[in-house]
Amino acid sequence: MSKLLGKISCPKREFLLASTSTLGAVGAAAAAWPFIDSINPAADVLAVSSTEVDLSSIAVGEGLGVLWRGKPVFIKHRTAEEIKQAQDEDSVEMIDPQTDADRVQKTEWLVVIGICTHLGCLPSGHLPGDKKGEFGGWFCPCHGSQYDTSGRIRSGPAPLNLEIPPYAFKDDTTLIIGDAEA
Amino acid sequence: MKKDNNTSRLMTWIDDRLPIFSYANKNVIDYPTPKNLNYWWNFGSIAGIILVIMIITGIFLAMNYQPHTDVAFQSVERIMRDVNYGWLLRYLHMNGASMFFIVIYIHMFRGMYFGSYKNPREILWIMGVAIYVTMMATAFMGYVLPWGQMSFWGATVITNLFTTIPLVGDYLVTWIWGGFTIDSPTINRFFVWHYLMPAIIVGIVIVHLWALHVTKSNNPLGIDIKSKKDTIPFHPYYTIKDLFGFGVFLIIFLYFVFFQPNFFAEADNYIPANPMVTPPHIVPEWYFLPFYAILRAIPDKLGGVIAMGGGVMILFILPWLDTSKVRSARYRPIFKVMFWVFVADVLFLGWLGIRPSEGIYLTWGRIATFYYFFHFLVLLPALGKYEKCYPVPDDISEEFLKDHCGDTDDTDGKEEKTNA
Structure with a gap:
């Protein structure tokens, strides 16, 4: 036994140790991936990634909240006045500057994810009688962030405008929220 | 070993307060191990590693499993079809259970062949049997969770064993079930026990190893360690040997996981549990x-x-x-x-x-x-x-020299009757 060990030169042993350890580490990392990935959204969760909404029932000036991927999405049928207000204020100084045209596909329909970009509360304003805040859009009851009629953050601690989900108009009265191809 | 001065000072500082380094050195690095252990001594460490694999796969499976009769079966099918790598986690866990028992049985038979349970290793052996019994209970309850036909009827048969206890048997079974048959309360508590018991196994394993490190390993000759000459340090000799054996084991284990994942399974357990139909052929795992x-x-x-x-x-x-x-x-x-x-x-x-x-x-x-x-x-x-x-x-070292450096014929590894 000792005769055998004596024949092994040190550089060879070091090489073997380093290469074995490297391969072992790569193997361990590869084995860890299925575990990490298993807690990502599963196929059935991803499969319900689009939501279809019938717009014909939403009168001008009214709004509707729907769930898309478990998140609330606000669909607002804006009045001419609200559209004008949103467009007129494009040039005003804002926390997260963006024009109204960049935020809508059709000016009368505003579609935003109803999650305050501060800490995730649900802002009020899409139902009749809701408190809308000073800018006529949404008001977050948690920490007082205020959004305008284009869903842009205008005052309060939230850093970003209300997020726009991917959506498309299937026809004049049908809206698809989520992946267009789904 | 050359060490950066600051590193060694930090290690000493920690070691003086919490002696993890000297403890590790004493128990897994310099730990004196009989120099003549054969490959049958690999199975203890393999069992330990499977226990870890079972716990990790189990934790991740539990994140997607639902212990309710209405959805348990579907939740397992969802793991198989929809959860990313869910099939892999489940097949690892399922076949891991079978592998665990194979390894434990070999480990136990090795102990019997070489008399590893004898004075002074009685408590070491008893702790091992306690691990085995706890494993059986854990495996049984795990088998109920997928809520297939075999789960349901296997659980029915096994829990009904308790009805044989005179006087209190019937009450005991109702108590175990949490109802008048195996139902949601049963599956829910079995899930909790199935998740808890591995922790108990880990606890007994620690005691098992504690006892092992007091008496030290037995060896193929079944004689005591007499001097330092009879031993070699655990690291690198047995860490490498154990790792090599584990690699061979993994090849066999993963062959089943990837190519014969249902080899150890019963087809009937892919039929959802039905309390109105007993399968014609009930067999346990x-x-x-x-x-x-x-x-x-x-x-x-x-x-x-x-x-x-x-x-x-x-x-x-x-x-x-x-x-x-x-x-x-x-x-x-x-x-x-x-x-x-x-x-x-x-x-x-x-x-x-x-x-x-x-x-x-x-x-x-x-x-x-x-x-x-x-x-x-x-x-x-x-x-x-x-x-x-x-x-x-x-003594071990003399016998070792005879086996490995003698001029006798090449019978290395075979049972050789010496000194006759």
Whole structure:
């Protein structure tokens, strides 16, 4: 036994140790991936990634909240006045500057994810009688962030405008929220 | 080893307060291990690693499993079809259970062959049997969770064993079920126990290792370590050997996971549980079969349960049933033969466990059951008295030199009767 060990030169042993350890580490990392990935959204969760909404029932000036991927999405049928207000204020100084045209596909329909970009509360304003805040859009009851009629953050601690989900108009009265191809 | 001065100072600082480095050095690096351990000594560490694999896969499976009769079956199918790599996690866990038992059985038979349970290792052995019994309970409850036909009826049969207990049996079973049959309350509590018991196993494993490190490992010669010459440090010699053995084990394990994932499974368990239909052929998981055969061999309800339980429990008192002072079967010519007869008997019982319980199988089952207990209760005590053993060598290192550097013929690794 000792005769055998004596024949092994040190550089060879070091090489073997380093290469074995490297391969072992790569193997361990590869084995860890299925575990990490298993807690990502599963196929059935991803499969319900689009939501279809019938717009014909939403009168001008009214709004509707729907769930898309478990998140609330606000669909607002804006009045001419609200559209004008949103467009007129494009040039005003804002926390997260963006024009109204960049935020809508059709000016009368505003579609935003109803999650305050501060800490995730649900802002009020899409139902009749809701408190809308000073800018006529949404008001977050948690920490007082205020959004305008284009869903842009205008005052309060939230850093970003209300997020726009991917959506498309299937026809004049049908809206698809989520992946267009789904 | 050269070490950066600051690093070594930090290590000393920590070690003075919490001696993890000196503890690790004492128990896994310099730890003196008999230099003559053969590959049968790999199975303890393999079992330990499978336990870890089972716990990790189990934790991730539990993140997607639902313990309710309405959705349990579907939640397992969802794991198989929709959860990313869910199929892999489940097949690892499922086949891991079978592998765990194979490894544990080899580990136990190794202990029996080389007399590893004898003075001074009785508590070490008892802790091992306790791990085995806890594993059986854990495996049984895990098998109920997928809520297939075998889950349901297996659970029904096993829990009904408790009805044999006089007076309180029926109440006890209702209490275990949390209802009047196996239902959602049962599956929910089984899930909780199935998740909890591995932690208990880990606890017993720690005690098992603690006892091992007091008495040190037995070895193929079954004689005590006399001097430093009889040992080599655990690291690197046995860390490498254990890792190599684990690699070979992984090849076998993963062959089943990837190519024969349902080899150990029952097709009926892919049918959702139906309390109105009992499958024509109820069999437990393969690792329970020998004991199942004992249960069926006894033509009496209570007697069968007692014999089956006794078949497991008798392992606890094995250190006192085997009265021979010689540990290793190498120096016990009759025991050596009888050991293999016993192994054959257990395998035969396992084979009988999946046969129909009638005709010639019943007769064979009774003979094999009788022999199982005969081995423990008559043969082992008698052999200790009457068997004439070969002379046992004095020390490991001398015997080692004879085996590895002698001019005798090449019988390395074979059972060699020396000093005769």
